[in-house]
């Protein structure tokens with residue numbers, strides 16, 4: 502990102518400690534991860550030690566320090582989802598995407614993550630892709646669900662950059 | 663001024679004093695690991711637990727972070743406190759058996775076994791290095807990263823930090839990574855050494871309520887040898 506853009510983000514949120522998280526969120530939204538150079542730049546600009554940004558970025562799971570795919574697939578492994586067979590859903594997702602949790606597919610389309618309870622236990626097992634909640638997921642349904650997102654990409658509906 | 667009682671002794675301290683400082687003022691020794699006079703208290707190691715009582719209700723708090731409050735009744739060496747401290751030491755030992763400081767604490771407090779899965783970490787996450795870097799060296803080169811069981815101390819992006827001056831403050835203050843215990847008994851399994859058992863206070867058999875404030879407490883033992891026979 503150009504530095505002017507970063508400066509804009511900083512001035513829009515205010516150059517103070519309160520705005521660290523909003524600033525990081527905007528960078529995350531733009532890049533899908535928090536690049537090192539950007540963190541270094543805002544650390545200097547906002548006069549916040551780099552280690553503090555790094556601690557925050559590594560603490561919250563909504564931030565990522567490695568590039569994330571276009572779609573974030575979150576499989577709930579919380580207690581309620583677990584007893585309803587979430588591990589089978591996870592296994593199937595791993596197989597279909599051919600990645601392990603916290604990895605990204607080679608084509609940069611999907612990142613797989615596991616979460617521990619999304620607060621929607623009645624819908625379990627639940628898979629959240631981007632902002633869509635797919636309740637009552639079964640292993641058999643995983644492929645169809647993932648396909649919805651794949652097809653969008655094939656339409657050339659590219660939003661990055 | 664705030665009035666409180668520690669082990670039944672009334673003491674008056676200023677607002678903002680911690681229980682640890684108040685106890686120190688009375689000469690009562692509470693073991694600590696993550697506390698350092700020059701740094702802000704952090705409450706990470708839980709070694710400094712004390713019991714505070716309010717009527718019949720009692721609770722355990724870390725004395726290095728708990729502020730003195732009016733009328734508080736504090737007990738620093740009750741049975742449950744000693745038991746809790748032993749447990750804390752045992753847990754630290756299960757994490758980090760190579761630390762001389764932790765091994766010494768174990769010997770001193772009579773920890774003779776580790777009932778937990780033995781790990782061989784170099785760090786107990788006490789945060790002393792993070793605090794000395796920030797508060798005394800004004801650098802902020804290292805910090806806690808990650809969370810839960812993955813929380814650890816490192817530099818940004820795990821590479822040498824631009825603000826680190828290699829002052830060595832972090833290594834100087836570390837209770838775990840520098841000063842290793844090379845005691846004869848530290849082996850791969852059963853990593854408790856206890857070779858420094860002579861640290862055990864010789865007077866405990868007589869005064870089980872820790873009536874002695876000496877630390878280390880072998881002084882009287884040595885003194886017994888030094889007194890000329892004629893004067894004994």
Ligand code: FES
Pocket residue numbers: 577578579580581582583617618619620621622623625626627
């Ligand atoms: S356990 Fe999955 S939403 Fe609660």
Ligand code: FES
Pocket residue numbers: 693694695696697704705706707708709710711724725726727
């Ligand atoms: S010294 Fe109080 S918790 Fe470590």
